[in-house]
Amino acid sequence: MCAMICEMCGKEVPVTKPMMVEGTKLNLCQNCAKFGDEYKQTNSPSGSSAAPVSKTVIDERLQRRERRMQTKDIYSTTTRELIDDYGPTIRKARESKGMDLDEFAKSIFERRSILARIEANELVPDDKMIAKLEKALNIILKEDVQSGGAVGKGNQKSDGMTLSNFIKKE
Known part of the structure; x- marks a missing residue:
């Protein structure tokens, strides 16, 4: 019969017991076993004690990674920008609800003067205000709004500078 060595005290003992000591699995003798917690075997092949991750969580993470890894066309981007006639649009919507400027200002906890300037297109609202008004x-x-690149030009000749203006032709 071969003797086993306790991984904590180093003694040769006939039997060791697997125990968890400060997050590490050690084979301990009977005397040292009191310093650890019971080791619970997991079914995961990696030996980690973490709970198994469900298939749907893995699929979601893979989809997010796929979206993140997609190449983006930096010359043709679409952005969301404030419409040109935001003032009259806000005024018409407010009046269609039957509210005057004072009532509306109180209902959204904003100053009347700020809203009056926005409706007159004198003040451009920030994103927070836009969301509140919407x-x-x-x-x-x-x-x-489509920005960058030659949007909508097709095969028409451009009157501006092109790369051919900078290339030396021999």
Whole structure:
């Protein structure tokens, strides 16, 4: 019969017991076993004691990674920008709800003077204000705008500078 060595005290003992000591699995003798906790075997092949991750969680993570890893066309981007006639749009929506400027200002906890300037197109609202106005009036104040690249030009000749203006022709 071969003797086993306790991984804590180093004694040769006939039997060791697997125990967890400060997050590490050690084979301990009877005397040293009191310093550890009972080791619970897991079914995971890696030997980690972490709970198994469900298939749907893995699929979601893979989909997010796939979206993150996709290449983006930096020359043709779509952004959301404030519409040009935001003031009259806000005024019409407010009046269609039957509210005057004072009532509306109180209902969304904003100053009347700020809203009056926004409705007159004198003040451009920030994103937080735009979201508040869209929600309160049930309107859309931002639109998708295509930017960059030669959008909508097709095969038409450009009157501006091109790369051929900079290339030396021999």
